[in-house]
Amino acid sequence: MSKLSTGIELVSASVRLGGRVVLDGLNLRLTEARIGILGRNGSGKTTFLRLIAGLIAADAGTVRVDGVDPFKDRKAALAALGILFQNPDHQILFPTVEEELAFGLAQQGLPQAEALGRARAALVSEGRAHWATAPVSTLSQGQRHYLCLLSVLLMQPRTILLDEPLAGLDLPTQARLARRFAALPQRLVTITHDPAVLADADRVLWLEAGRVVADGPPAQVLPAFTAEMARIGARDADADLAG
Template identity: 65%
Template sequence: MPDPLPVATADPACNSVHLRGAGFAIAGRPILSGLNLHLTERRIGLIGRNGSGKSTFLRLVAGLIVPTSGTVRVADLDPAKDRKAMLSRIGILFQNPDHQIIFPTVGEELAFGLRQQGLDKAAATLTARSLLARHGRSHWETQAVTALSQGQRHFLCLLSVLAMQPHTILLDEPFAGLDLPTQTRLDRELASLSQRLILITHDPKALAGYDRVIWLEGGRVQADGAAGPVVAAFTAEMGRLGEVDADTDLTV
């Protein structure tokens, strides 16, 4: 396995994520409400039922959407306003790689973020080429993205994030839709990273060894703490809801 890329500053306090009364609403309908969280741990899990606001939470932290109440700060910066500064602080891996890839070839896709960070074309190309070589994928450079499998495109998105060396990586169900060998390879790669990971998952087993887990329910924090107790409480509640057919009610 290649050595992990260096990260400029690994101090969690310097690169913490702080939400103060943060919320997000669409047309007056709250998706997230009253979030007061200070995230410094190296491995953080995010769990909750579908529609609980998990993906919106990641987009809020990444600065892809602006809070409609409260504030979000990453290393004391506003992620929605300081987009260039966020490139070296926050990376996000979406569930569907086709929602993330924008260039026709692998080399161009990898170089894009590096150009955004200020590297010239030659330096960005060289860095992308070196990254592919470290992962045994030099032959990918000139390949059309459409020639890659789903799992390979997912890995390309991860490489694109890693190329920019962010301090925190946000992961929205990264294993969804992948076959078991691809899941294993991706899990091995993620486990080797020195960056902070904030992972959305429906699989409690994926949170083994995590420092902290946040359970969102209806856009609010239902529980927050050590992984073991929070995951156990969540699993028990999901089992209870399954027994009483809790999905029969319509959402107004």
């Protein structure tokens, strides 16, 4: 990991959406190489990702990634952070593979011709030179996911945020991506509701109702989370929602 990466710091960070507190006074310093953010639907995980990515601003408190505010300084955020969304179709903007790969590099200031050249070189190194002019629409779900990852890696961020990175993929594709993630030098922050994905993390934070209810190694946090989800699942779901 780059020595320039000082980590992610939140000080009394809160976010309100639609008048509701979604993240509530978070105080965190995240410096580990492999960090998991765990929680059930509605716990605030996705809002947390959007906050540290600089896609939204905190309503109170501060957020710093490698010492800069990712919401106010978008150029610095591009060097510090990359994001791999759960659904690649929410990330892909361009009709061909090479155009999609070149976009992030152009955002970082490279001339278009150089950005395209780097995109093609990356495809060659990955054994996928024939993808360059292929329409993105011809790629499978797993291939589009891979394209998004390659696009992020070309920008060489120091931290990569992974939003449910293996959800909806078949088992071989999951295995291939998991191996690729494990080999990356960047800090990875993985957002998920699946505790199995975080078994090899250095640190796991369990979010519930916008607050951290557990923070520690996976061997400590994952069994507690699994037990609580089993307890909640044993209750009547409709009654739980009504309450």
